[in-house]
Amino acid sequence: MDHRRDELMTVRQVLDELGGVSRRTFYRWRELGLGPAAFKLPNGELRVWRSDFSAWLGQLEAAA
Numbered sequence: 001m002d003h004r005r006d007e008l009m010t011v012r013q014v015l016d017e018l019g020g021v022s023r024r025t026f027y028r029w030r031e032l033g034l035g036p037a038a039f040k041l042p043n044g045e046l047r048v049w050r051s052d053f054s055a056w057l058g059q060l061e062a063a064a
Contacts, residue, residue: 007050014048 014036015021029035036056038046 003049003051008047009050009053011046011048014053017053 009017011023011026015023015026018026026035030038036048037052038048040046
């Protein structure tokens with residue numbers, strides 16, 4: 001995907017958008033392969049492309 005016009009989200013931003021899901025739950029979802037696609041920066045922090053986050057939410061809504 002072309003991310004040149006996309007936004008990088010921090011874990012905090014993802015959690016806020018999800019209405020207060022805990023950090024522990026987010027990382028558990030990642031362990032289970034259930035969370036949005038994310039990648040680590042060289043400093044170890046995770047980032048999520050907003051487009052990937054939106055697509056992930058759309059898949060959850062479609063499955064509901």
